[in-house]
């Protein structure tokens with residue numbers, strides 16, 4: 001769920017082992033970081049993907065030669081996924097150093113989407129779960145040292161639930177911390193087993209008001225609300241993982257003139273507090289993400305109109321007001 005991220009340090013690490021390490025200020029994703037190696041050459045019998053985010057890649061992942069029907073059968077089984085790219089990041093997408101995998105396909109159409117090139121599944125590259133897990137295995141020492149792990153993002157991770165389930169299971173078998181970054185709109189596709197295999201959900205709530213949510217995403221809010229409540233209940237006694245309950249980091253993108261209404265923010269904050277009433281300790285962090293329109297170039301490259309072209313980023317005062325709305329409910333907020 002690639003919406004927008006807070007300005008954060010993204011650490012560039014050598015993926016092939018060896019080379020240097022650098023740090024750059026970025027929006028967390030779109031200027032991203034890690035690229036070694038080549039793209040996969042074989043497509044899904046669909047048009048070639050549009051330009052990728054600078055610095056993101058599919059380094060070293062290859063897929064065997066399969067015909068179209070074999071690929072679709074593998075995708076249904078979750079053995080093959082449509083993947084945009086992956087990268088190693090620090091201080092975004094969860095704790096520690098993380099391998100964030102961006103899947104293709106998303107049912108939402110957020111006005112501020114920073115990665116419109118991830119929206120269609122057909123634009124991704126075919127990568128097997130085994131290939132990704134082999135890659136993840138290489139970084140287990142780094143994950144262990146930094147208390148990091150795997151984050152599956154997108155696009156929308158739950159648009160490919162079977163593939164995500166395999167990655168989550170495989171990572172857990174290696175003892176790797178797991179996170180998904182999701183809008184929650186397809187939360188019904190996340191099985192109890194997947195919840196049990198997930199340590200952290202980055203739950204992106206675009207609005208607390210259903211009408212504003214619809215305006216921002218072209219979709220309905222209710223499935224996201226239902227999903228969050230299910231996550232909270234899953235950690236209760238008798239739930240799917242009461243001994244190791246899933247943690248939630250709630251993310252809210254603050255867009256002046258669109259999502260900044262006091263009542264709208266109150267609704268999101270009340271919801272976060274409600275999750276902690278269902279199960280104390282569910283929402284351990286709230287991230288208020290400042291809108292910026294750095295994604296505009298991609299929209300124009302794709303020939304789409306970017307409606308928020310003239311929308312300014314929130315002022316520090318507005319950010320503080322909104323963060324305070326969350327903090328006043330006892331929520332740890334950044």
Ligand code: SF4
Pocket residue numbers: 001002003004106107108109110112113114115116118119154155156183
């Ligand atoms: S359209 Fe999809 S990928 Fe883009 S910000 Fe919204 S949820 Fe994320």
